[in-house]
Amino acid sequence: MRIGLYPGTFDPITLGHIDIIRRAALLVDRLVIGVAINRDKGPLFTLEERVAMVEAECARLSEQTGTEIVAHPFDNLLIHCARDVGAQMIVRGLRAVADFEYEFQMVGMNRAMDASIETVFLMADAGHQAIASKLVKEITRLGGDVSKFVTPDVRLALLGKYA
Template sequence: MPQTAGERIGVYPGTFDPITRGHSDIIRRGAKLVDRLIIGVTTNISKNPMFSPDERIAMVEREVAALGLDNVTIVGFNALLMKFAEKQGASVIVRGLRAVADFEYEYQMAGMNQQLNAGIETVFLMADVSLQPIASKLVKEIALFGGDITPFVSTAVRDDVLVRIKTLGQLGDY
């Protein structure tokens, strides 16, 4: 969808495997900063995804619908982030931060992205204090070992993860 005059478009990229309460917090807050927020669900095979890109897109669509945000859309992509952002007409990249380790990585990425397109700003949002320890990788690990992931994801996402673990049939086989 092309940008209209004066419209500020933001992109919040991620693998969302699975989408967590932390992601939802950043989406909710990021949507307040722009006229339109595009959630870019990307493929990152180095993260050993539990869910396919289509499953993750559907999961994010369902979670965003539950937030009731009418200025958020979800788009899958498998390209360089800055190329994706340019194609979407974005002027802002929204990134969530949890800890110092996140900042170091994100700072480096923001610098590289600025070299690729200085016209697109990166905005960092700190996760809510209660949500800072949540990471998709840890959610999957906790679930694989039989732990309760309810505090970290919605009930629907918890159910998706538990069904996937049952279909895998054995620990760590995803």
């Protein structure tokens, strides 16, 4: 069974994330969405809320792709999380050159720790390259419309946080 791990903070999950998840699901038999606890980033949504959003969005994708997609919270090293879930590959989404520089360093470190786990990069769809969770939160906080960047359910959750 081919198992992939797509890690992130998902604070909140965006249409860009969903695009990468949909495409990654076609490459594996089981896709684990690693929801990073990452207290250092000071997430807007609790871990439980982020996992629930990921589960809700991924349930639809799982039906569409026929691939099992599950959420898995983690607060350890990414390579340890990959081992924990039995992943043979880590999926990373790239939006811009700046993403690549950081990801290139991360791949080198991860390969040094466990060369048996591959990293696969998926380029963000052109329509989603500008989407970043940080910007989505800022736009919402300042009263802007984020309906082009997140699903209706996530938009409502964002509005609830800033009400």
